[in-house]
Amino acid sequence: MALRSQQPVAQRAAGLMPSRAISHKQVKVRQRRGHIWAVIFQLALFSGIIALGALLYNIVNQSFGYVAIINEIDPAELAVDGVPLNELPKDTLTRILETNISKGLMRRYENDMPFTERSRENVHELILERVVEPQVAATWSLADSIFARTRVFEEAKEKYPDSHVYFRSWLTTNFVSKAQSSEPLRAGVRTAIFGSLWVVAITILFSFPIGVGAAIYLEEYAHKERFLNRLIQTNINNLAGVPSIIYGMLGLAIFVRMLEVFTSGSFLDGGGDTTANGRTIISAGLTLGLLILPLIIINGQEAIRAVPHSLRQAGFGLGATHWQVIWHHVLPGAMPGVLTGTILAVSRAIGETAPLIVVGASTFIAVDPNGPFSKFTVLPIQIYQWTSRPQDEFRNLAAAAILVLLILLLSLNASAVLLRNRFNRNQANA
């Protein structure tokens, strides 16, 4: 009121603002625009979710479906006295094997493991592998197999008349438990899973203590004013953004080449092993360790920072030393956060592919790794190799391997959540 009387110039209706009717219309237009954009924002979000859905659908779609198989010998022909192959006793099976494969091959099997010691299933498998010799002629996706079943069968009949078609899950217990093989029907990911576990074990052993140690140093000991400490902090933030492939090159130059004596394990047996080079599990593990170190440090710092200051004061007030306070109060309080961060980082390490290709994962390896100085392959590399093959059946294998990888990651994350809840409960109860 007072304002108006003092400044008569600032009239309420100077005619500058639009009239009431126009402004009402404008508000309507503006509101409509608002609604349209609200829908657009939502659409963006849903397309993100759809992308996730498409990705998962695509993988499941390729992991199951009909396959057309052409056998060298029809298993039905191998039936003896009307008893089908898969019900025959072991000695009959051994005889069938003997009559159908060369003497040399038979001797080699005998040498690997005497037939008297082999199980019936094992002999049966050998027959399927060497006598029946199934080959994949074509594969179909899950969607086709469900919604275009008749077309699938027609197509199979037309193009591969002497094939038989059956529904196959590429992800089987066999797939998980068998070693790598160039035969898609017999290939498995056991070697790759063991490789992944070994590599990740080394990664954790290396990066967890060092990462947590660095986080403690930066949060508890480092004077922020010191140049060196600020340098370390900025440096860690920058390292977190370095492309993973660069770490691969670092690993190649340092662990594989420079420290070859150690990473090849030849320092253990006096360098007598000529095939040993640095492309081993330990090189891979250390490379990934360096890669996830910044993530563990940054997460650890956050967790440590979240521990209430009053706890530290209470500890110090009782005459505890700095380390006693850290060990007894700060670390237990920060542990859930530290563990969650570590598991996230380890998930990243399990999925990393590029740096391990550079470090030199083996392309084909059918023997389980037996220590840190073994050659190795890991699940993502296996996926990459199968994906790069042009044949469809390898795409199916890749999809199945992806499922294994995703399940592995999922269970890891679930265990992180469980672990954290357990930790929190214990803390509260204690």
Add this chain to the structure above:
Amino acid sequence: MAGAGQGDTTVPGGGPPLDLRRKPRLAETIIQGFLFLCGAISILTTLGIVLVLGRESLLFFANEEVDLLKFFGGTEWQPAIGRFGIWPLVTATFMASLIAMAVALPMGLCIAIYLSEYAGHRARSILKPILEVLAGIPTVVYGYFALTFMTPLLRVIFGRDLVEIYNTASAGIVIGILVIPLVSSMSEDALSAVPNSLRQASYGLGATRLETAVRIVVPAALSGVAAAFIVAISRAIGETMIVAIAAGAGPNFTFSPFRAAETMTGHIVRISGGDLSYDSIDYNSIFAIGLLLFLITLSLNILSQWIVRRFREEYE
């Protein structure tokens, strides 16, 4: 302490004064030293990267087959016949990143605006974990997705003649999907940091929710959003497996997104995945490419951090 001797004599009334002198605590010192070393390893890592990339690059440029001018000027990368022009790799890299950004920036920003300005608490608590899942999927899986889903899709849409089996468009789009969670979560953090008083002021003047979000909140958080964009670009440039699987295996100087081309990262992976003999020119060349890649991503990251720092100062 609770024991007789000290407890009785030090009660005021006249015991010997306490010995407050510093005692050597060897364990503490050792632990602190160890912790410092843990922190210092990060410095060693950076030093290692710089030295390794620098050394091998020097060896590469010292080779008589290589010419610095041709390296930065040439449009042909054919190590077999001694042609080392970086441009085919760089154009492919930037094309894939450009396509990725065309997907990720609008989508990521829209998602961020939705989450920060529109979504309720419950919706947010469901949607954010979904985006986190998207961010947690290994890149090799995205590569598989690009090759077996995105490429066929593009070929259906644009025609099989136009779109090659390996192409930068498919890889770029999938990289875009990969970095959406990064853009959206960083941008959302920036948007949520805008004080509520600004929003209230805007509503008080009769602005709609959209106007408030787009004209007030986003500009106020602009530096944070920009930082998110830059980090996303850096991430896209450094992305490897998607391009290695879906973009093509062979340097190709082209500007068509539907043709096969090889990016810097893709090239490094392909060369080092083969039989690589140390100290060959191939071996050195990937380090030179790596150095370039490192410098590009590092400067982008530093730029984004600088922007974030300025942004913080504005609000304190």
Add this chain to the structure above:
Amino acid sequence: MSIAIERPLRTEEGPNAASQNGMNRYAIEVGAMNVFYGDFCAVRDVSMQAPTNKITAIIGPSGCGKSTVLRCFNRMNDLISSVRIEGKVLFQGQNIYDVSVDPVEVRRRIGMVFQKPNPFPKTIYENVAWGTRINGFKGDMDELVERALRAAALWDEVKDKLQQSALGLSGGQQQRLCIARAIAVEPEIILMDEPASALDPIATLRIEDLMKELSEQYTIIVVTHNMQQAARVSDYTAFFNVDDNRTGYLIEFDDTEKIFTNPSQKSTEDYITGRFG
């Protein structure tokens, strides 16, 4: 004992040092102490003596640096990296800011109870036992825990749930647990920073009674906002105020009775009677 010869020499240097019967009259003697946070001078020119086995209260308006001064008495300020302290703080004749002095030793002798109860997220038993264990106690822990809890007037309330989490106690019980924890390590001095400000009147009274009991064996220095509390429990009172630069300084230090009945400074009277601007 060389130390015995050394001590009287030192105490004679102290401002009002008196060695009656060869013992320290003062548990803490502060001489010309200035405290800075970075460039900001939080407290200037403090000189006072807290007599042994008495309760000394520190009062003053908010932000005048009471907590800051209190934290200086057991080097708790060392935890804040920007802090700089000038002047001297003598504890039994030794300057605790001497370079040769170990802050850990100081804090072990001079315990502290904080404004907000801050028990460790551990069992009640462990809360009391921890401090003594890290200081190397190897005797009968059960007995020690019981003694400390009894001294803190908490034993009867918690004796059946020693193995339960301390976080399950009420605020007042938690604060007494913190006191039990502090006296378990048998310090010479207990510093208390508004120990009852987060508690209801009944719990506050219990803490006050406890302080009185404890003062027979311990020197207590307590910061409080509560004028009645200071009048009720303390033997001596220090009144702080802030100047225009927001720097705190000591206005006067005297018998509590004198401060509350006949203060020598006008501002003290204003503050105590609530006429403070």
